Amino acid sequence: MAAYAAVTSLMRTMHLISQSSLDLQEGNKEHLESLYDAVGSLLEFLDNSDDELMKDLQKKVKDLANDVEDEVESQVLLVREKDEHIRTEANERLLKILQQAIENIDSLKQELNKQTKNNKLQARNGSVGHSYSPQLDVSAIENNMVGYNFEQELMLRKLTGDSSEMEVISIVGMGGIGKSTFAKRLFSDPAVVSFFDVRGWITVSKDYSLRNMLLSLLQYATGVKEEINPQDQENDEEEKKKNAELADRLQKSFKGRRYLIVVDDIWCRKAWDDIRLWFPENNKASRILLTTRILEVARYASSPKDPFPMRPLEPKESWNLFCQKAFGKVDSPTKFKDVAKIVVENCNGLPLIISVVAGTLSSTTTLEEWNEVAQGVSSLVNVDDYQRCSRVLALSYNHLPSHLKSCFLYFGVFAKATEISVKKLIRLWIAEGLFEIRGHGDLEKVAGSLLHDLIDKSLVVVSKRSLDGKIKTCRIHDLLHDLCLREAESENLLYILDPSASDPERIVPQDRRWVSVCSYRGCFSPLLAYNKTRSVHFSEYMGSYVLLGQDHFKLLRVLDLGRLKLTYAPRELSDLVSLRYFAVRSSVVIQYLPIYRLLNLQTFSFLLDDGSPSRTKTMQLPNGIWKMSQLRHV
Template sequence: MAVYAAVTSLMGTMHLISQSSLDFQESNKECSKSLHEKVGSLLEFLDNSDNELMKDLQKKVKDLANEIEDEVESQVLQIMEKDEHIQTEANERLRKILEQAIEDIDSVNEELRKQRNKNNNSLSGNCSLGGPTSPRSRVSTLENDMVGHSDEQARVRGELIGHSSLLEVISITGMGGIGKSTFAKTMFSDPSVMGFFDVRGWITVSKDYSLRKMLLSLLQDAIGVNEVLDKKPDDELADCLQKCLKGRRYLIVVDDIWSTKAWEDIRQWFPENNNRSRILLTTRIMEVARDASYPKNLFPMRFLDPEESWNLFCQKAISKNDCPTEFESVGKVVVENCKGLPLMISVVAGSLSSKRMLDEWNEVAQSVSSLVNLDDYQRCSGVLALSYNHLPSHLKACFLYFGVFKKASEISIENLIRLWIAEGLFKLWGIGDLEKEACSLLHDLIDRSLIVVCKHSLDGKIKTCRIHDLLHDLCLRESVSESLLYVSNTSISGTNVPQHRRWVSFHQEPVLNFFSLTFPTYCKTRSLHFLAVKPYRTTFELGLDRFKLLRVLDLLGSNLIHLSNVLANLVSLRYLRGDFSGYPLIYKLRNLQFLSFCPVNKLLPIEIHLPDGTWKMSQLRHLHSSSFYLCSPPKISGNKYRVLENLQSVHGLRPVCCTKEMFEGIKKVKKLGICGKSKHFYDAPHA
């Protein structure tokens, strides 16, 4: 929800001002503390109010919070100037802005209090489930459990490990949300199937697919991580994959393929070994399935029967044994109106799993029943929107942020959490563990069946996730309707970007310079994402000065030439990722939390020498590169060295930098990656 994101972001800004070492007048720091407290009461309202009844007031709160933050941050930029006269005038303007903001927030708080009292309904006599409110305390922790389809599983298993020596393609078909990918995952992880094949690989195709990413994914499954492969062109990667699969019995899952062209593009990768190799394909498009498979290998997914539907609901919402009769009867009405579509059942059950009162269950049941006469797609979209509306306010903004990413993309949990933190999407500043709190929010979304777990790391933690494309559509609809997000899936040339969008994301390679885009002269956008399918080179030398308030600049796959002076002016940046030169002024980004150097051309890696001023970047939490040099920290007194107190992870540090002083300066890190050839480790100084 845009209003929650606006309020938490404003609170974070107020906290930073009150704790800042910049030349703020003491009265401004006190006003910031006061405003922080008053804005905090808005969060209590958002967490406890009825979204529908308070919709107009929520918009008022969102607009006010955004306006205050824009004005405040504009003055903060002036206070960061070296000119003392400019600083003094900006401090005076800031004082007036903060005083007016306190009055406005007081007025809104009073209006909200009256409206909430007016709409308050007594819950006396309402039946309760009792017990804990956390869905994780009672819901199965197994992601993507398959319910039902036991006969279909037996048949497909028989085809996968059958006696035909030919390479066979088995196609699972059906509408979105019917469980094709979950079925494929169940087969992929079946012990008898796992033991039958020498090599197993999985690729997700989707509408906008990248052949290179799919090739690298399959090669990683076949031979493991290999940095040399990442430097090869696509045709050599395809040749490597064919050689890896030649003579071996393999199973490849081709998930979510949308066109016969996509199938033609990838089918040539898979050699005919005459050794009972198999391809398991999932698609919504019957034409694709017929083109890929013989008729006997077509398996349309059916809807769940009533018993299977109820079992899935109980798995996601509440144990059968713990379900009182009153709740069971309401739950069965909900299940009946989901018409056997697994995604609908899972998402509604996930929403109900956090609700303890019978009235809340009845409200959801009535809403689902109102959609019963719509077609399958409309009913599914309506139920997903209903579940979003029933999300707690603090989860809505985090959920909507998934719209920034490309549909069907596999998302790194670590990167997602860092982006959430940089955007200020949740309520925690200066205390506790930011990453831990963000991880808790992610688990809440997973427990509600809104996010799907893809991969786990070796220690059992979630490594990557994705969002179902129907839920991704919901993210886009809701975030666009709230004027929060703008996504471009077309050529950038000539694109008009709507006013006042906080998040802007581009998913295609530009054909012309980025700044042929029509942006306002003074842009209030807080994050820019360039998530090209293929790496590209472009120059961003002009125009970035419009984005004075930018917090996130994600330029993965972009080569930015001579950007040092421009970047140094983006002093609000908290997250920066891309391939750029001119590092000496990076240290001016004193608010930066995440810094990642990602070279576009991995055949020509750049030696990165970070400036001495890096040790002044006190907010830095993560420093990543394929390889970088950094001098030892400066002494601050006696034998004490400057320490980056907030630094959590470092990746790419050269062995020659590994001195005793270096380890003292980064002693708070939890993850450390040292990169270099083996001989460099022998030559490294003894720490």
């Protein structure tokens, strides 16, 4: 939730200030400690409050925490100035701000206590025990699909059959029914792995990039990762020409080879028309395995053959999946069996709903809480499958403890269907201050534990593991991504800026802390000039460098330039003194970046121009980088 994120962010900011070498007046240091304790007491309220009954008060908490953080950080910037007069005045203003903030929090706490008593809320522990839910072995279950054994044998025969012609096989079904999971099971089957020379996977989704899909398939076909120079400003004709060149290279790479390509989550006939010619008929028994929610698209792509309809799970299969996710075994404790059967029956055989609800209940030990969830699921019996799926996912989100809600919502800053580096995700969570740290806890370990909690609850899926079993990348289902966007935007936390949409001149609302920029090839820096913004992510942005060195951005703490490539070292970067996380793509200007002034920087991540990690080549790092005391990761 936004309120929890605002409070933990403020606490993290105050902790970093108190640990810094800033020239603070003695009174300011004492008031910082007092304010830290006062703010920390708000977390107990947020952990124990009912979202609906206390929504107005939660908004007050969020607004107060954000305002205090803005004011404190603004004065801290001035305390860093060389001019002694400016520093002195800033210290005096900071003292007044801290005193007023403590008074405001005390007043708010009285209001919270009064409202809590009126509502007779019972405290709910956000970290309940796991008496009936031992820690699940995620590695054992993440690809362990329940059911569909007959269907798997049938599909394997189609994929590896005698027909030498290239065939398109469509899997169709509603969102959450398990199409992508089933396709992944087929894709990874040993018989398939040995039968095909090349296997590749692309996710299309509603808003697709032909360039990205072509580059991804070329990497599967050639084993070489390559990128198109992001700062090249292509018009439509130039882009079509370049895509045609890439498509020609892809077709040539398939020549004489038997290939299997999974085209996942395709939404319209036009998308299939855009990519179908990439796959040549070479009489090598090649196959395209396509998944879609739209029956018309499935029929169109696989014509004249009929699509394969994905069925819901049978009752026994549903029960086995639920027990596996909720208890880590094939049956439930007697205490919960009756209510568990009610829950499973009302999930209508949809694997995503079953998994997420089971994950929610896996950390719930009281029958009262189980009945509450069961009642919520049962109340949706008369709505259509899509609405039921969306509402059950929202129900599971609402039952998350506050600290997990904040971390889950952060997935919304990434583009849909993105495979996310776990190292990157954890470092971003830390930079944002999304969770509370008590004492001198290990930040990475705490963040990793939170990620595992979300995985155990089936809200996050493991994509790749390293050889030693550690999670390398993860993702979330597109329906859960939709939920992230709805919740984060409804709480005025996240704004998705897509200037390529119908209104390219949209202005970012001033109260949004996270801004994600996507699918654009231009320059629009005036749209981002707001001092409330703390994070800017360029997920699929392909334009030119955006001027960020305005006063409005001095409080920016996360700047992920994504695929945007710098061709020069911007001096204004040194003004972003609050920056904690900075990711950039460039090898030409890395050593000239003026990051030595970024005293709060914790993570400096950079890729080479070809997209390979910086560790693969020797290069000159920016001057003064090893003198940065807060730097944790390079």
